[in-house]
Amino acid sequence: xxxxxxxxxxxxxxxxxxxxxxxxxxxxxxxxxxxxxxxxxxxxxxxxxxxxxxxxxxxxxxxxxxxxxxxxxxxxxxxxxxxxxxxxxxxxxxxxxxxxxxxxxxxxxxxxxxxxxxxxxxxxxxxxxxxxxxxxxxxxxxxxxxxxxxxxxxxxxxxxxxxxxxxxxxxxxxxxxxxxxxxxxxxxxxxxxxxxxxxxxxxxxxxxxxxxxxxxxxx
Amino acid sequence: xxxxxxxxxxxxxxxxxxxxxxxxxxxxxxxxxxxxxxxxxxxxxxxxxxxxxxxxxxxxxxxxxxxxxxxxxxxxxxxxxxxxxxxxxxxxxxxxxxxxxxxxxxxxxxxxxxxxxxxxxxxxxxxxxxxxxxxxxxxxxxxxxxxxxxxxxxxxxxxxxxxxxxxxxxxxxxxxxxxxxxxxxxxxxxxxxxxxxxxxxxxxxxxxxxxxxxxxxxx
Amino acid sequence: xxxxxxxxxxxxxxxxxxxxxxxxxxxxxxxxxxxxxxxxxxxxxxxxxxxxxxxxxxxxxxxxxxxxxxxxxxxxxxxxxxxxxxxxxxxxxxxxxxxxxxxxxxxxxxxxxxxxxxxxxxxxxxxxxxxxxxxxxxxxxxxxxxxxxxxxxxxxxxxxxxxxxxxxxxxxxxxxxxxxxxxxxxxxxxxxxxxxxxxxxxxxxxxxxxxxxxxxxxx
Amino acid sequence: xxxxxxxxxxxxxxxxxxxxxxxxxxxxxxxxxxxxxxxxxxxxxxxxxxxxxxxxxxxxxxxxxxxxxxxxxxxxxxxxxxxxxxxxxxxxxxxxxxxxxxxxxxxxxxxxxxxxxxxxxxxxxxxxxxxxxxxxxxxxxxxxxxxxxxxxxxxxxxxxxxxxxxxxxxxxxxxxxxxxxxxxxxxxxxxxxxxxxxxxxxxxxxxxxxxxxxxxxxx
DNA sequence: CATGAATGAGTCTTCATTCAT
DNA sequence: TATGAATGAAGACTCATTCAT
Numbered sequence: 024x025x026x027x028x029x030x031x032x033x034x035x036x037x038x039x040x041x042x043x044x045x046x047x048x049x050x051x052x053x054x055x056x057x058x059x060x061x062x063x064x065x066x067x068x069x070x071x072x073x074x075x076x077x078x079x080x081x082x083x084x085x086x087x088x089x090x091x092x093x094x095x096x097x098x099x100x101x102x103x104x105x106x107x108x109x110x111x112x113x114x115x116x117x118x119x120x121x122x123x124x125x126x127x128x129x130x131x132x133x134x135x136x137x138x139x140x141x142x143x144x145x146x147x148x149x150x151x152x153x154x155x156x157x158x159x160x161x162x163x164x165x166x167x168x169x170x171x172x173x174x175x176x177x178x179x180x181x182x183x184x185x186x187x188x189x190x191x192x193x194x195x196x197x198x199x200x201x202x203x204x205x206x207x208x209x210x211x212x213x214x215x216x217x218x219x220x221x222x223x224x225x226x227x228x229x230x231x232x233x234x235x236x237x238x239x240x241x242x
Numbered sequence: 243x244x245x246x247x248x249x250x251x252x253x254x255x256x257x258x259x260x261x262x263x264x265x266x267x268x269x270x271x272x273x274x275x276x277x278x279x280x281x282x283x284x285x286x287x288x289x290x291x292x293x294x295x296x297x298x299x300x301x302x303x304x305x306x307x308x309x310x311x312x313x314x315x316x317x318x319x320x321x322x323x324x325x326x327x328x329x330x331x332x333x334x335x336x337x338x339x340x341x342x343x344x345x346x347x348x349x350x351x352x353x354x355x356x357x358x359x360x361x362x363x364x365x366x367x368x369x370x371x372x373x374x375x376x377x378x379x380x381x382x383x384x385x386x387x388x389x390x391x392x393x394x395x396x397x398x399x400x401x402x403x404x405x406x407x408x409x410x411x412x413x414x415x416x417x418x419x420x421x422x423x424x425x426x427x428x429x430x431x432x433x434x435x436x437x438x439x440x441x442x443x444x445x446x447x448x449x450x451x452x453x454x455x456x457x458x459x460x461x
Numbered sequence: 462x463x464x465x466x467x468x469x470x471x472x473x474x475x476x477x478x479x480x481x482x483x484x485x486x487x488x489x490x491x492x493x494x495x496x497x498x499x500x501x502x503x504x505x506x507x508x509x510x511x512x513x514x515x516x517x518x519x520x521x522x523x524x525x526x527x528x529x530x531x532x533x534x535x536x537x538x539x540x541x542x543x544x545x546x547x548x549x550x551x552x553x554x555x556x557x558x559x560x561x562x563x564x565x566x567x568x569x570x571x572x573x574x575x576x577x578x579x580x581x582x583x584x585x586x587x588x589x590x591x592x593x594x595x596x597x598x599x600x601x602x603x604x605x606x607x608x609x610x611x612x613x614x615x616x617x618x619x620x621x622x623x624x625x626x627x628x629x630x631x632x633x634x635x636x637x638x639x640x641x642x643x644x645x646x647x648x649x650x651x652x653x654x655x656x657x658x659x660x661x662x663x664x665x666x667x668x669x670x671x672x673x674x675x676x677x678x679x680x
Numbered sequence: 681x682x683x684x685x686x687x688x689x690x691x692x693x694x695x696x697x698x699x700x701x702x703x704x705x706x707x708x709x710x711x712x713x714x715x716x717x718x719x720x721x722x723x724x725x726x727x728x729x730x731x732x733x734x735x736x737x738x739x740x741x742x743x744x745x746x747x748x749x750x751x752x753x754x755x756x757x758x759x760x761x762x763x764x765x766x767x768x769x770x771x772x773x774x775x776x777x778x779x780x781x782x783x784x785x786x787x788x789x790x791x792x793x794x795x796x797x798x799x800x801x802x803x804x805x806x807x808x809x810x811x812x813x814x815x816x817x818x819x820x821x822x823x824x825x826x827x828x829x830x831x832x833x834x835x836x837x838x839x840x841x842x843x844x845x846x847x848x849x850x851x852x853x854x855x856x857x858x859x860x861x862x863x864x865x866x867x868x869x870x871x872x873x874x875x876x877x878x879x880x881x882x883x884x885x886x887x888x889x890x891x892x893x894x895x896x897x898x899x
Numbered sequence: 900c901a902t903g904a905a906t907g908a909g910t911c912t913t914c915a916t917t918c919a920t
Numbered sequence: 921t922a923t924g925a926a927t928g929a930a931g932a933c934t935c936a937t938t939c940a941t
Binding site: 260262298299300 | 921922923924925
């Protein structure tokens with residue numbers, strides 16, 4: 024007899040969980056926007072709940088603290104970003120390295136544009152958030168740097184890349200991409216951005232050309 | 243009678259002003275260090291006055307607010323940095339452009355190392371301090387970008403630089419330098435820095451080589 | 462028609478009421494334990510419903526407030542305790558007063574041990590819970606005091622009790638019992654109690670001896 | 681020259697310290713009263729600063745937290761109380777033990793009356809304040825109990841005290857005193873107390889008589 | 900009846916700034 | 921000029937209670 028109610032109860036519970044998840048997501052979405060606009064430190068719980076149109080207590084029903092909410096936002100985003108980047112392969116029937124590089128940059132740009140708010144946060148809050156957050160960001164950039172550096176070392180050993188210090192040049196490559204993204208994403212005070220209309224593929228092409236050829240015109 | 247005292251009074255006043263200026267400088271020096279260590283937001287007035295060994299009220303005698311002090315620090319530093327960069331000249335008996343570029347990078351690195359604390363702050367607090375500060379930083383980077391972009395455009399018109407989008411590539415150049423500096427200056431958790439021993443001129447040579455030649459090995 | 466259903470409905474209603482009463486009792490039992498463990502103020506509604514395994518709203522279906530539940534717990538316990546104490550009689554075929562006294566103490570100790578949780582609460586939360594609760598506790602102790610005082614006055618008039626201030630000595634008697642109980646019931650930090658193994662009748666005998674003879678060894 | 685200012689500066693600093701100490705004391709005095717009236721848990725920082733007529737921040741200038749302030753109050757009081765109690769001596773030209781006992785009780789009553797507010801708190805907040813506070817109170821009572829118990833054991837061995845369980849009877853003695861004090865100090869709702877006019881020495885005499893002789897009238 | 904999501908008043912604490920001495 | 925005590929607005933977080941489902 025109790026069993027006859029089980030499905031109904033399960034259904035209700037599942038529904039409740041779905042609703043709960045939606046609510047969480049809604050709060051997360053609002054928070055993302057508010058953090059992007061005001062910055063982590065400048066954003067108070069008050070700002071968050073006003074924007075999400077929930078009560079003070081409701082916030083703490085879904086997140087144990089402002090910090091935890093931000094951490095979730097950051098973690099999710101970093102995972103998303105990492106998934107956009109794939110190590111360059113040289114064995115088997117794969118596109119040439121430069122093409123793979125360009126695809127990586129393109130995927131990265133796409134991912135960043137898809138998450139403009141978080142990108143904005145990532146670029147604004149370079150450091151100084153919190154020891155833990157700082158470490159996470161540094162780890163993320165170090166991973167990127169490690170991938171690039173590895174690619175360069177491989178390229179050098181294969182004679183594709185000119186001899187250079189992979190560590191330093193790896194930083195240069197990382198910085199090139201980062202700065203272009205920042206100029207596109209960080210809007211000068213409510214403006215739509217400096218290069219708002221530059222299509223993503225043009226950006227990617229220019230970046231990669233620069234990474235590969237530098238600026239000098241030979242001949 | 244008043245006249246007879248004037249020189250003495252002037253002397254006293256001048257002396258007082260000198261003392262006052264020294265005191266200011268001392269506080270600014272301390273603040274620079276503390277801000278670099280703890281970050282702008284984490285630094286309280288308490289931290290500042292404790293480090294400078296002055297009383298609370300004294301602080302406000304010299305600076306109207308924590309914000310204003312930081313602004314002064316930032317302004318001074320940005321002026322200093324700007325002075326390290328000289329537009330590349332092509333007319334007259336001047337070194338070749340690449341050499342001028344390298345000299346610029348070298349001067350910049352020297353200046354940044356001379357002011358490690360402020361450099362640290364500049365890189366930590368990428369943005370999100372304050373709307374006004376954000377604008378200043380953006381203006382600074384925009385100026386750098388403008389100089390680089392101008393140089394690229396000139397180079398392109400002279401056939402020295404390969405045809406490219408000077409705006410985007412200008413961002414890349416800026417980002418390359420910025421990222422390398424960050425990796426040198428921002429210590430990974432109390433460490434002395436990732437590339438602590440790399441001499442300044444090696445850094446400059448690697449950066450410039452990259453800016454000029456990119457990563458590809460032709461032939 | 463209505464009449465023909467009446468007994469069935471009554472039965473259903475009665476059954477429902479019984480279930481309701483059982484549920485109430487279950488919640489009360491849990492609450493008693495939780496209050497005894499954590500104290501009234503430290504115990505949150507959350508603690509109560511988690512322990513009773515009921516939902517938040519359900520709690521308020523049975524009790525109008527945390528305060529009201531505690532009040533019920535307290536009232537029930539005080540009634541129970543009062544029933545353990547019987548005025549000492551001197552007329553008729555009754556045991557001698559000292560024996561009656563000892564029986565009272567014994568019944569009191571038994572009752573307190575039967576309701577260790579509430580005893581613990583009663584001793585922990587001496588006062589400061591709430592004006593109303595404070596009054597109730599004071600009333601209870603005043604009743605005890607009144608009984609003892611009356612007994613003393615009677616004893617004095619009969620020449621059994623040495624002349625003394627019944628009010629003050631009444632307080633002494635009350636305090637003697639209270640303190641011994643506290644030392645037995647309030648565990649010193651997770652311990653089982655200071656006099657854990659002292660049998661109830663030994664306690665009662667020692668207490669009564671003290672009440673009667675004091676500490677002095679005559680002769 | 682600097683030395684010539686030293687005395688003046690010292691004077692100023694000493695004066696400032698005195699003022700600071702006075703202020704602290706004033707806040708402590710107010711807090712004592714408020715805690716006594718409302719209880720520890722019911723008293724908010726708001727209550728404290730309103731009563732002391734200081735600003736919120738000022739409070740934290742003198743005390744790191746509400747808890748710390750209360751701890752100071754409690755510690756000071758417990759030290760004061762302990763100093764009122766002196767072990768009973770039997771060697772040398774000392775008054776008879778009963779007299780020493782009575783003197784102890786008298787000093788204790790005096791001390792408690794001198795600090796009515798803290799006494800009120802001590803009796804109200806029997807436990808449940810905080811694990812640390814609870815431990816302190818228990819330790820205090822355990823010390824008292826230890827002293828009494830030691831006295832009883834000595835008395836028994838000397839044949840002055842009738843054979844009894846010193847542990848249990850020690851609790852009785854402690855409880856007798858405690859309860860009388862409570863009845864005098866804890867006012868029934870704004871009333872001046874139940875035995876308001878009973879002089880301290882009468883109380884002491886009655887208590888000690890009871891401790892020594894019990895209630896029975898021999899003969 | 901039962902549920903648990905939502906509420907918001909209330910709590911402690913911090914800190915940039917002011918001002919009397 | 922120098923001091924540091926005083927201020928109070930603002931912040932993060934808790935929890936008893938309500939109410940729509």
